[in-house]
Amino acid sequence: MARGDKDKYTDKQKRKAEHIEEGYEAKGISKDEAEARAWATVNKQSGGGERKGGGGQAKSPAAKAKARESSAKRAAATRKGAPRPGQQLADMTKAELMERARKHDIAGRSTMRKADLLEALAKYRS
Incomplete structure (x- = not known):
């Protein structure tokens, strides 16, 4: 094609x-x-494309639906601030850290810099 x-x-x-x-x-x-x-x-x-004769991998409709569902769940979890697998605090953006601090109700988070957020979240973890 x-x-x-x-x-x-x-x-x-x-x-x-x-x-x-x-x-x-x-x-x-x-x-x-x-x-x-x-x-x-x-x-x-x-x-x-779903018509016969195309190249690519042939997936059953059930396999396609399962892949879409798991992809959507991972995307929704990421939007909600859930860490991606293997993600470290230091790799997160300031916005992600701020969201995490908000969930843990860390006082003074609105005036914190990224380094301060990292420190506060690290204390919360331990």
């Missing part, structure tokens, strides 16, 4: 990509960028 060829996508996938693209364009994103993001979203959600 040639790059950019959308023949292997279902009509539903094409409509979905078009709708997503229109939403991005309404937000002021360029046409090319909006199209790229829309197709990336469709690919992420459905695993790419």
